Amino acid sequence: MKYDIAVIGAGVVGAAVAYRLRQALPHARLLVLEKESSPAFHQSGRNSGVIHSGIYYKPGSLKALLCAKGREMLYEFAQKEGIPHERCGKLILAPEPQELPRLQALYERGIANGIPGIRLLSPEEIPLYEPEARGAGAIHVPVTGIIDYRALTQRLLELSEAHLQYNAEVFRLSPASDGYVLHTTQGTYETKYFIACAGLQADRIAQMDGLYPPLRIVPFRGDYYELRPEARWKVKNLIYPLPHPTYPVLGVHLTRMIDGSVEAGPNAVFAWAREIYSRTGFSWRDTIDALGFGGTWRFFFKHWREGLEEYRRAFSKRLFWRSLQRLVPSLTEEDLIPARSGIRALALTREGTFWDDFYFVAQARSLHVLNAPSPAATASLALAEVIVKKALQEWTFSTSVAISGA
Ligand SMILES: Cc1cc2nc3c(=O)[nH]c(=O)nc-3n(C[C@H](O)[C@H](O)[C@H](O)COP(=O)(O)OP(=O)(O)OC[C@H]3O[C@@H](n4cnc5c(N)ncnc54)[C@H](O)[C@@H]3O)c2cc1C
CATH class of the missing domain: 3.50.50.60 (FAD/NAD(P)-binding domain)
Known part of the structure; x- marks a missing residue:
């Protein structure tokens, strides 16, 4: 044929x-x-299950344009075809006062990207959306949702x-x-x-x-924890930190999944295999491809501090929990149960920047x-x-x- x-x-x-x-x-x-x-x-099938609003991306980029357009197409398609989904909204938190200028800049980017309904929240307003979350300020993004991809x-x-x-x-x-x-x-x-x-x-x-x-595809693993069922009430919908200013990730966040569970993560660590999901997974071919590419080393050189921090957190539940506790102080280390992992295809250039x-x-x-x-x-x-x-x-x-x- x-x-x-x-x-x-x-x-x-x-x-x-x-x-x-x-x-x-x-x-x-x-x-x-x-x-x-x-x-x-x-x-x-291993992502966070989030329908993103499009707030983060450079105005005018393909990502910004297609995320906003695709988001609404997706809601309509999911509604028509009976795909489990919910337009539940999310909070992006600035836990500390010194992060407020970055929160303001992100809010302005959201306005430039035409994200409907976004609002800056005062510390007193945060618990109205997420009773257990705390911060110096937040952005509420009502068009964000969750779906079964x-x-x-x-x-x-x-x-x-x-x-x-x-x-x-x-x-x-x-x-x-x-x-x-x-x-x-x-x-x-x-x-x-x-x-x-x-x-x-x-x-x-x-x-x-x-x-x-x-460019070369370089794998970056994202590990998740899950909240034990008795702790799920601490998160109503989606709670995110501010994205890292230079490292290409959104930061570990709390996400209610469409099945009612609550996931925490993902982090972002260099992976030694493109498609092996255990924390110690290794492939010679993938490792040689990644480390034989100059762009990977230039990326490591630029981001060694963040990379090291991510590695420490990948092997320390306590550090993972501390990152989440900045968003929801009542979370305890015992609330977290190790869960699955996903691997991102990060496209790196020869100069060691990621293709954005x-x-x-x-x-x-x-x-x-x-x-x-x-x-x-x-x-x-x-x-x-x-x-x-x-x-x-x-x-x-x-x-x-x-x-x-x-
Ligand atoms: C941890 C994590 C969290 C994320 N969270 C979100 C989120 O919440 N919201 C969001 O919008 N995006 C999210 N993303 C990004 C999103 O999941 C990806 O951008 C998207 O899934 C990419 O889809 P894809 O079809 O290009 O790739 P994939 O889903 O990887 O599919 C590629 C397919 O090609 C197949 N394939 C590869 N090589 C061959 C071959 N030689 N022959 C035949 N088949 C082949 C593979 O087996 C695979 O099934 C996340 C990603 C990760 C990793």
């Missing part, structure tokens, strides 16, 4: 792309290849009506007369076009396609999503719309004609 378009990766971005492709090309033969045995196996990914794939092949790892690409042959662990597939949404493996698929992108926006490269016969970090799950429907439009633009006119008549 020859396919019109193949999508590599059944995370939320790949699933949203397949769904948008079906909308754009109702008669196309679509294929989704996933190397794991189920969808959303990596980042999409696994259920979302699953539904998008169903609606795409694509042929879905699990346990099919793409390990080689070769040219065909009219597109590509994708070599997988389940056999070969011929396609006229493909879109790679491979998350933690994005740079490797690009290399298979002869591209040498100016969505990034994809479109060609005549393939498109590579090379950087889809948070809030890509929130933005997935809007991001997929842009990706599909770009891919179809790049595709040759003759192929488009063949598809519309298929």
Whole structure:
């Protein structure tokens, strides 16, 4: 069977792309290849489950625009398709008075990004939203929500009506007369076009396609704790600190999940493997790839202080608890139970800076999503719309004609 378009990766971005492709090309033969045995196996199924507002991002960036647009698309889609979700709002806290200028700057960024309904709160107003939280000030963000991203990914794939092949790892690409042959662990597939949404493996698929992108995916693990059931009442919705000014993370936070549990985390530590989730997980290939790249060392050099702090906290429950106690003083160390981990695909440049926006490269016969970090799950429907439009633009006119008549 020859396919019109193949999508590599059944995370939320790949699933949203397949769904948008079906909308754009109702008669196309679509294929989704996933190397794991189920969808959303990596980042999409191991994230914080938050629908982000878009407050944090540089105004005018793709992240800012697509997060805001995708957030509303996501609420509408989830409502229509019965995906468990809730628009519950969140607090971003400045625990200490010296953090107030940064809180004010974030509030102004939120206004510049057009985030609806955000409000600065005085210390007295904080407990009206979160009775156990304390701080010198806070921002209330009413449009933030929570969702089940696994259920979302699953539904998008169903609606795409694509042929879905699990346990099919793409390990080689070769040219065909009219597109590509994708070599997988389940056999070969011929396609006229493909879109790679491979998350933690994005740079490797690009290399298979002869591209040498100016960035490398470096894995950063995020560990979570869970609040024991008797302590869940201490957190009503979502409580975040101010994001770190230079380190590319939001800081450990408290998140009520859609199943009613409350999670604390994630931290952000350099990981020795892209897809092994234990705290001591190690892969030679991934480690050599990360440490053989100059950008990783430059990143370490710039951020050694934050990196060391994160490492200490990864192995010390007490330090983790202390970070959370700045937000909710009544939390005790015993309230925290070790829970799961996720791994972020951090795209680093050769200069050792992280690539701070969505990034994809479109060609005549393939498109590579090379950087889809948070809030890509929130933005997935809007991001997929842009990706599909770009891919179809790049595709040759003759192929488009063949598809519309298929
Ligand atoms: C700890 C953590 C917390 C986060 N919290 C949030 C949040 O609350 N809200 C939010 O909006 N975003 C959040 N994010 C970010 C968000 O989860 C990701 O941006 C998003 O899931 C990326 O989706 P993806 O489909 O690109 O990648 P992935 O979900 O990683 O999917 C890529 C897929 O490609 C497959 N694949 C890779 N290589 C191959 C191959 N060779 N052949 C076949 N298949 C292949 C993989 O198996 C995988 O299933 C978080 C991320 C992490 C890690």
